[in-house]
Amino acid sequence: xxEHPIDDLPSDLTELLEREASAHPEDTVLKETVLHRVExxxxxxxxxxxxxxxxxxxxxRVVGARIAAVIxxxxxxxxxxxxxxxxxxxxxxxxxxxxVVAASQPTTTAVSQMPSIATPRFDPLPxxxxxxxxxxxxxxxxxxxxDLVRERERLDFARSALDxxxxxxxxxxxxxxxRKWPHGYLAEEREVIxxxxxxxxxxxxxxxxxxxxxxxxxxxxxxxxTVDAAVGPANGPSFVTDSGTR
Amino acid sequence: MSLAIDRDVAAKRFRELFxxxxxxVCRALRRLGVLEADIGDVAQELFVLVHKNIAELDPKxxxxxxxxxxxxxxxSNYRRLARHRENAPISSLAPAANLDADRAARDLVLRALHExxxxxxxxxxxxxxxxxxxxxIAAIVHVPVNTVYSRLRLARQDFREAIARLETA
Numbered sequence: 001x002x003e004h005p006i007d008d009l010p011s012d013l014t015e016l017l018e019r020e021a022s023a024h025p026e027d028t029v030l031k032e033t034v035l036h037r038v039e040x041x042x043x044x045x046x047x048x049x050x051x052x053x054x055x056x057x058x059x060x061r062v063v064g065a066r067i068a069a070v071i072x073x074x075x076x077x078x079x080x081x082x083x084x085x086x087x088x089x090x091x092x093x094x095x096x097x098x099x100v101v102a103a104s105q106p107t108t109t110a111v112s113q114m115p116s117i118a119t120p121r122f123d124p125l126p127x128x129x130x131x132x133x134x135x136x137x138x139x140x141x142x143x144x145x146x147d148l149v150r151e152r153e154r155l156d157f158a159r160s161a162l163d164x165x166x167x168x169x170x171x172x173x174x175x176x177x178x179r180k181w182p183h184g185y186l187a188e189e190r191e192v193i194x195x196x197x198x199x200x201x202x203x204x205x206x207x208x209x210x211x212x213x214x215x216x217x218x219x220x221x222x223x224x225x226t227v228d229a230a231v232g233p234a235n236g237p238s239f240v241t242d243s244g245t246r
Numbered sequence: 247m248s249l250a251i252d253r254d255v256a257a258k259r260f261r262e263l264f265x266x267x268x269x270x271v272c273r274a275l276r277r278l279g280v281l282e283a284d285i286g287d288v289a290q291e292l293f294v295l296v297h298k299n300i301a302e303l304d305p306k307x308x309x310x311x312x313x314x315x316x317x318x319x320x321x322s323n324y325r326r327l328a329r330h331r332e333n334a335p336i337s338s339l340a341p342a343a344n345l346d347a348d349r350a351a352r353d354l355v356l357r358a359l360h361e362x363x364x365x366x367x368x369x370x371x372x373x374x375x376x377x378x379x380x381x382x383i384a385a386i387v388h389v390p391v392n393t394v395y396s397r398l399r400l401a402r403q404d405f406r407e408a409i410a411r412l413e414t415a
Contacts, residue, residue: 019351026269
């Protein structure tokens with residue numbers, strides 16, 4: 001065998017390939033969309049990893065943020081691309097695997113070692129915070145309009161607050177998100193956390209109404225099981241009341 | 247505790263990798279035959295795999311051969327799907343109108359690549375477009391180095407013929 005068993009590329013092909021190899025412009029919209037979808041996929045499979053991803057993207061933030069919903073990952077491990085399901089919100093079937101609310105998800109960090117929740121430093125909004133929780137969550141858009149990094153920070157905070165048994169603080173952060181980015185990249189996740197926060201606050205009627213609106217808006221959401229786990233199945237027995245007894 | 251720290255490190259590494267290499271991954275998938283409309287889905291699948299395997303990544307070594315391993319595997323699976331075995335929609339592969347010279351050349355290259363056998367195409371893309379060395383390619387596609395050389399020769403021949411066909415069409 002010679003030292004250079006491959007001949008040089010003919011010049012005409014070289015020119016063509018060099019043109020192809022020249023820099024392609026980066027599609028930033030596609031990039032943000034794919035990152036969002038990857039995060040959704042990972043949130044379903046490994047909640048702590050995503051919390052870490054968020055904290056990695058914003059140094060100094062609370063690291064204790066965790067996704068409360070964990071989907072059974074059997075299908076994922078078997079090679080089914082859950083992420084694709086997450087991406088195709090309106091076309092994909094609902095996940096078949098069971099959904100478990102991991103309210104007491106074991107962690108590697110003792111609660112006493114967890115950093116306390118910092119006071120949120122939200123930018124002022126043009127309108128005052130609403131006194132009541134809005135139930136209309138709007139229709140999802142093909143092209144979300146938001147700020148993925150900042151949205152993620154708000155939802156991180158909301159999750160963290162929920163983790164620290166402070167649903168009121170979580171709802172405040174979610175309300176901020178809803179007013180700032182009503183059709184943001186993470187609108188679907190916001191609604192899921194909101195429903196969980198309402199359920200945790202024992203505001204059952206509001207949780208049920210928001211869950212109904214969520215199911216209508218996102219009929220094939222991969223978070224459907226998570227919502228069911230928080231407020232009960234859509235067609236199940238009505239076992240929640242305004243008085244808070246389940 | 248150490249697990250949590252490790253996860254944070256892994257997450258940070260993943261995010262950095264995503265930010266830097268997203269465009270490279272999309273370009274690789276495109277060259278390996280993934281149609282434009284499907285780039286996002288396949289890239290998503292790839293980065294989920296990357297995240298799951300991020301602990302295996304040696305930060306002292308180049309990440310691109312490692313990424314290419316995923317890209318080749320996913321592009322191969324993509325190709326096997328029945329919906330992709332059939333002829334792609336003409337609109338996906340027909341020459342686009344009103345392109346500037348560079349874009350027209352790239353368009354021609356991609357269409358010619360699309361006519362190649364997948365294994366040959368992979369070697370041609372990795373060697374002549376991405377600049378991987380033959381031993382690297384052999385390691386990524388799990389074939390002997392001599393097979394890489396053989397595929398590359400044949401791929402160039404096929405590629406040249408495809409270009410000629412497309413230019414006269």
